[in-house]
Every structure is written in C-alpha cells, then in structure tokens.
Amino acid sequence: MPNNHFKRGELYSFITGKASTAIARRLQKKFNNAGLNITIEQWSVLYHLWKKEGVSQQEICNATFRDKPSITRLVDNLEKLNLVKRVASENDRRINLIYLTKDAQKLQEETMAIADETLNDALENVPTDKVDICKEVLQIVYDNLK
Amino acid sequence: MPNNHFKRGELYSFITGKASTAIARRLQKKFNNAGLNITIEQWSVLYHLWKKEGVSQQEICNATFRDKPSITRLVDNLEKLNLVKRVASENDRRINLIYLTKDAQKLQEETMAIADETLNDALENVPTDKVDICKEVLQIVYDNLK
DNA sequence: GGCATATAGTTGTTTGTGCAACTATCCAAA
DNA sequence: TTTGGATAGTTGCACAAACAACTATATGCC
Numbered sequence: 016m017p018n019n020h021f022k023r024g025e026l027y028s029f030i031t032g033k034a035s036t037a038i039a040r041r042l043q044k045k046f047n048n049a050g051l052n053i054t055i056e057q058w059s060v061l062y063h064l065w066k067k068e069g070v071s072q073q074e075i076c077n078a079t080f081r082d083k084p085s086i087t088r089l090v091d092n093l094e095k096l097n098l099v100k101r102v103a104s105e106n107d108r109r110i111n112l113i114y115l116t117k118d119a120q121k122l123q124e125e126t127m128a129i130a131d132e133t134l135n136d137a138l139e140n141v142p143t144d145k146v147d148i149c150k151e152v153l154q155i156v157y158d159n160l161k
Numbered sequence: 162m163p164n165n166h167f168k169r170g171e172l173y174s175f176i177t178g179k180a181s182t183a184i185a186r187r188l189q190k191k192f193n194n195a196g197l198n199i200t201i202e203q204w205s206v207l208y209h210l211w212k213k214e215g216v217s218q219q220e221i222c223n224a225t226f227r228d229k230p231s232i233t234r235l236v237d238n239l240e241k242l243n244l245v246k247r248v249a250s251e252n253d254r255r256i257n258l259i260y261l262t263k264d265a266q267k268l269q270e271e272t273m274a275i276a277d278e279t280l281n282d283a284l285e286n287v288p289t290d291k292v293d294i295c296k297e298v299l300q301i302v303y304d305n306l307k
Numbered sequence: 308g309g310c311a312t313a314t315a316g317t318t319g320t321t322t323g324t325g326c327a328a329c330t331a332t333c334c335a336a337a
Numbered sequence: 338t339t340t341g342g343a344t345a346g347t348t349g350c351a352c353a354a355a356c357a358a359c360t361a362t363a364t365g366c367c
Contacts, residue, residue, distance in 0.1 A: 027205065027208055027209075028299070028300075028303075029181065029184065029280065029296070029299075030181060030184050030185055030188065030201070030205070030276070030279075030280075031181065031185075031205060031225070031226065032178040032180070032181025032182065032184075032185075033226050033299075033303055034178070034299035034300075034302040034303045035175065035176060035177065035178025035181055036178065036226065037226075037302065037303050037306040037307070038175065038176050038178075038302065038306065039176055039177075039178075040306075041306050042176065055176070059173065059176070059177060062173055063173075079177070080177065080179050080182065080183075130176070133176075134175065134176075136305060136306060137302045137305055137306055138302065138305070139305050140301060140305070141298055141301050141302070145294050145297070145298050146298060148291050148294045148295065148298075149294065149295045149298040149299065150175070151291070152287050152291050152292060152294075152295040153174070153175075153179075153180035153295065154174075154180075155286060155287050156180040156183065156184065156283045156284065156287070157174075157179055157180045157183050159282060159283055159284070159285050159286070160183040160184065160186075160187050160282060160283055161183070
C-alpha cells in the first residue's frame, strides 16, 4: 500500500470539492448582490478573454477545462447578454473568434475586485506557505489525472 | 494588504476546482468502465447511506452540502434505479426516511474500491504531509465561507 | 382548540456539464 | 483532383445545481 493511500472516511469531501464549491457560491452571491447579472461560469470565460480576446472556442475550452458543447452554450448565453461576439475567422471558416463587447470590458474591474475579495475571505487565517503547498498538491493531482 | 492576498492570475483554477473536477471525471469513467450505471452524485448519496441509513432527506442535504431540491431529485433517481426506498416516518409524517435496497448494499464494496483506486491515482507522487496540509487548508476555506 | 410560524419535502425554471452524433471545413496523400 | 481523416463547432439528451414558490405537517403560544 503506497504511503499516500487515502483513508476512506476522507474520500468524500476531496472528491466533491466542497471548498471550491463554497468559493464559487460565495462569489456568485457577491455578483448577485452587486447587481451583476452573470454566472460564475460565464465570468470564467470572460476572465480568459480579458487576458486575450479574439481566440477560438477551442482555445477557451483548453483554458477553462471544459468540453466544446459547454463552451458553445456559454458563448451562446454571453452573446445573448451582449457581452461577446462571434466573428468568423477569415483564414479558417470553421473557427469562431470570440471578441468582447464594450459592456464586457466595463465588467472587468468590478468583477475582478469582487473575486479578489472572495479569495481573501476564503483564505483568511491560512498562512501563505500552506496555501502554496495546497496549490502545488492540487496541480499535481490535476496533472496525474490529465 | 493581508499576507494571504491571492495573486489574480491564480484565482481561476482555485475557484473552478479543476483538481476535484478531474477526480470526479476519473471516478465517473471508472464507474462506467466497470458497468456501474450510477453517477458520482448518486454515489455520494449512497456513500452516506452506507455509513448510516434510515435518515431523512434533510440529513442527507447536510451531509452532502446540497440543497433540498437537489436531494429530492437525487433520491428520485436512486429510487428509479431501485437503489433506495423512501419510507414515511411514523413519528413525523413530513419526513421521508431513506433506506438502501439489496442492490445498493451490493454496490458498496466495488465502488469504494474504485474510489480508493481513483484517489491513489490522483495522489501519486504527493507526499502524505503535503496532502495533510492541503486538506487542512481546504477545510479552513470551507469553514471561512460557511 | 385555533392560529402563527417553522420545518420537510416537491415542483418549475434557468443554467451548466458530459457524452454521442452530427455538419462544415481544412489538409494531406494518392 | 479527389478522397479520407482531422479539426471546429453545434445539437439532442440525461443529469445535476441554485433559486423561488409551493404543499403538507408539526409545534408552540394565546
């Protein structure tokens, strides 16, 4: 039995990711309270577009660890909210390049401040070095399963 | 600025819980490959019932960090699969007590072995002390946001 | 007893996810 | 140049989560 064997009683909360669920719920509530009419999933797509826009849906899939149908529908909903636009690529007509609208640009500052605040809430009383170890472990877990 | 302030570029994967998502997907695949026709969410309910059955739906809500409608529907689906039964409480007719069927009892050994295996896959090359720190951090995060 | 309030559970709606099947386009090799 | 395989994106389906609104039952207080 390897020394990293997990005790059964602890399986559950690790698998369900209750901590990340709690963070997501808190962030969503703060968006709602601020009158921001977007879901955290939509926000996570905008998050990547603020870093780099004019990317294909496939690139968004890779960046956000989602499959193609999920991104199709998130982009559909973001388009309905007038936050992004699909623009057919001239070089390759299979590709939609996704661009931000002015409305979406306006959201960046406010939502990022709320997200910062949320993570500060979450990590209160957690020493920085332990946060670093936690991130390291989660990254290895992700790589192990990729 | 508190010393636990999170750098913006790292917000995202923490919030989305990509590690726990990856674990969940791996576990679901192993269930499917083993011909087990249940979702991980259904399994997470069974997981608690194996520890203690004959509990109310509300108790399952608390144990699994879900709201009541989610549990209503998970129990609906588990009932359709003939894995649990709702039994009206005699003391309090508002309450459904949830019991496992024989079919569900048979699933315990096999699915727990698969879950163990999945976590061993996930935690390969992660030293035990770092796993412990990670769990500790995630627990504090959860408590901070509760 | 009767009423207000709390609690247990259900239902409807919107949104998101994962999978499979599908269309359209591109590219490379015969 | 045609054809076969790869890639980008969409659609249908089943399942799940969050929220609000609802029903039914229990409880505590007058």
